Amino acid sequence: xxxxxxxxxxxxxxxxxxxxxxxxxxxxxxxxxxxxxxxxxxxxxxxxxxxxxxxxxxxxxxxxxxxxxxxxxxxxxxxxxxxxxxxxxxxxxxxxxxxxxxxxxxxxxxxxxxxxxxxxxxxxxxxxxxxxxxxxxxxxxxxxxxxxxx
Numbered sequence: 001x002x003x004x005x006x007x008x009x010x011x012x013x014x015x016x017x018x019x020x021x022x023x024x025x026x027x028x029x030x031x032x033x034x035x036x037x038x039x040x041x042x043x044x045x046x047x048x049x050x051x052x053x054x055x056x057x058x059x060x061x062x063x064x065x066x067x068x069x070x071x072x073x074x075x076x077x078x079x080x081x082x083x084x085x086x087x088x089x090x091x092x093x094x095x096x097x098x099x100x101x102x103x104x105x106x107x108x109x110x111x112x113x114x115x116x117x118x119x120x121x122x123x124x125x126x127x128x129x130x131x132x133x134x135x136x137x138x139x140x141x142x143x144x145x146x147x148x149x150x
Contacts, residue, residue: 001013001019002014002037002039002042003019003022003044004042004043004044006044022044026044028045029044029045030042030043031045031050066096066097067097067099068091068099069101070084070091070099071103073102073103073104073108074102074111074118075108076118081118081122085122088100088122088130089129092129092149093149096149097147097148097149098146098147099144100119100122101143102115102136102142102143102145103141103142104141104142112143116136116143119136119145122145123147126147128150129150130147130148130149130150131147131150132145133146
C-alpha cells in the first residue's frame with residue numbers, strides 16, 4: 001500500500017504492518033482513503049477529528065442558503081427602499097439569489113399597480129447588477145420577484 005503521513009507527505013509503498021507501526025508510533029489511526037486504487041492508498045490521521053470536520057462541512061453546506069429574501073410594503077419610504085436595495089446588492093455581490101417579496105395589507109390590495117411600479121423602481125435602483133430570473137407574480141396578498149446576479 002501507498003502511505004501518506006500526517007503532514008500530507010507521501011512516504012511510498014509499505015507493507016501493512018509497517019504502515020500500522022508508523023501510525024501507532026505517531027499515536028494516530030491508519031485510514032484507507034482510496035481502496036480501489038492499485039496499490040491502495042492509506043493515510044495516517046486522527047480519524048475522530050476527520051469525521052468531526054466532515055460532519056461540520058456537511059452542516060455548513062446545508063445551512064448556507066443561496067436564496068436571500070428582501071421584504072417590501074407598498075408604502076415604503078424612499079430612504080428605506082434604498083436601504084433594501086443596498087441589502088439586495090450585497091446579497092447579489094456574494095452570488096446569492098434574491099427573492100423580493102412585496103406584501104400588501106388591507107385596502108392596499110386595491111392598488112396593486114403601485115406595487116408593480118415599486119418593483120420596477122427597485123430593479124432600476126439595482127443599476128443592472130442583476131437579471132430578473134422570474135417576472136413578478138402574484139400569490140394572494142404578495143408579489144414575488146426573483147433576481148439573480150449577472
